Amino acid sequence: MLNRLLFLLPLLIFAVIAGYFTVPILTKKDPHILPSVMIDKPAPPHDLGPLLEGKPGVGPEALRGEVKLVNFFASWCGPCRLEHPILMRLAAETDLPLVGINYKDQRDAALVWLRELGDPFGRIGVDGDGRAAIDWGVYGVPETYVVDAGGHIRYRHVGPLTAQALKETILPMVEHLRAAKG
Amino acid sequence: MIRSIIMALLVAVLTAPAFAVEPGEMLKDPALEARARELSKEIRCLVCQNQSIDDSNAGLAKDLRVILRERLVAGDSDSEIKTFLVERYGDFVLLKPPVKAETLFLWYGPFAIGVLGAIGVAVFLLRRRDGSAVNEAPVPLTDDERKRIDVLLSEQDRKA
Numbered sequence: 001m002l003n004r005l006l007f008l009l010p011l012l013i014f015a016v017i018a019g020y021f022t023v024p025i026l027t028k029k030d031p032h033i034l035p036s037v038m039i040d041k042p043a044p045p046h047d048l049g050p051l052l053e054g055k056p057g058v059g060p061e062a063l064r065g066e067v068k069l070v071n072f073f074a075s076w077c078g079p080c081r082l083e084h085p086i087l088m089r090l091a092a093e094t095d096l097p098l099v100g101i102n103y104k105d106q107r108d109a110a111l112v113w114l115r116e117l118g119d120p121f122g123r124i125g126v127d128g129d130g131r132a133a134i135d136w137g138v139y140g141v142p143e144t145y146v147v148d149a150g151g152h153i154r155y156r157h158v159g160p161l162t163a164q165a166l167k168e169t170i171l172p173m174v175e176h177l178r179a180a181k182g
Numbered sequence: 183m184i185r186s187i188i189m190a191l192l193v194a195v196l197t198a199p200a201f202a203v204e205p206g207e208m209l210k211d212p213a214l215e216a217r218a219r220e221l222s223k224e225i226r227c228l229v230c231q232n233q234s235i236d237d238s239n240a241g242l243a244k245d246l247r248v249i250l251r252e253r254l255v256a257g258d259s260d261s262e263i264k265t266f267l268v269e270r271y272g273d274f275v276l277l278k279p280p281v282k283a284e285t286l287f288l289w290y291g292p293f294a295i296g297v298l299g300a301i302g303v304a305v306f307l308l309r310r311r312d313g314s315a316v317n318e319a320p321v322p323l324t325d326d327e328r329k330r331i332d333v334l335l336s337e338q339d340r341k342a
Contacts, residue, residue: 032231037272104241130245137270139228139242 036137036156043070043145043153044135048125051102051110058099058125064151067177068097069170071121071144071161072133074105075113080142083160084117090166091120096174100124103133103141146170148177202239209251218251221260225250225267226277234277 024031045060056062063070071087073080091098100121102110107126127133136145137156146155155173157165203222209215219236225246227238235243235250246267253263267275279285323331 034228034274035272037269130241131249134242134245134249134270137272139271 033158034139036153038137038153039156040152040154043147043151044132046125046127046132046135048101048127048132051100051107051124051126052114052119055119055121056123058101058123060151062099062123062125063147064149066097066149067174068099068147069144069174070099070101070136070147072101072103072127072136072138072141074103074141075109076105077103077141079160081117083142083162084120086161086163086166087120088118094171096171097122099147101132102126103138104128104130144170146173146177202235202237202243203247204244207244207247207251209255214251214254217260218247218254221254221263222247222250224264224277226275228271228275 043063045063046058047060048058050057058070069090073084087098090096098121100123102124104127125132130138133141136143136153140158142160144157144161145153148154154177155170157170161170203219209218222236223234225235227233227235227240227243227246229240229242230238233243235246249266250263253266258266264276273279273285279288281289
């Protein structure tokens, strides 16, 4: 009897391995999206100069105080254009502060971009050489981070923001972090 | 014919392969540059994900190559540079995953399965040999059995 069961063992092992590889496919998990190791760590304390006159840049103190989204964007980045309307809507419809970090961009091009598409950000810092982004663990724009009131990174979204990601993940997390603080 | 083969060989041998590393990035100190090249072969380009930063033309790979060289010049050890990158991008940035609790199965799982399989095969073979030894020297028939066989055979003879 025990011997018979032993014959099922390879089948069982196969089923476990097959399941392990099938689940990400069925749940449509993109294997290129990497987990961030920066979660729950303090956001890197860079002092990024302002992109616009009359709108502040992003210093270390700017990331503390309240829950906010930090969005890495560039005018040369196609997916950023795709997500821009969502950022505009967020700015218009919610009181969630949006912090922009302009990644390896040309100032003129970035200014044209904001003039054409609108400026959803409360403050925009310039990361001209992309060094700040590397400290955040950015590997491709656009990336969007949820930073809590203590200045800790809580969540990273890779790629263009979607209405679904906002509704199902990011906004609930913002609510949760706000409630935890209050 | 021979000439064209020679030409093809010359082209293959004399042309330089395309490197991702740009001349401007390279360090003046050849020993340090060689170390940088070796080290950057172990660092994954996060954009292409299956190339090292030494092979990749991606912007981020270039930035990481430059940072790596800056840190080498500043006197960092190879492992310090790797730690710097792992703190930002996780173990995934290393093309060769480090041995630690979470990766033990990854590293030693195949050996464990191999050993289990070898044990299985050994047990199977040993058992089979025991079994064949029994077959070679079968238990002799008892008198009762012999009588029954005689009866059966004589019955068969009669029918035929």
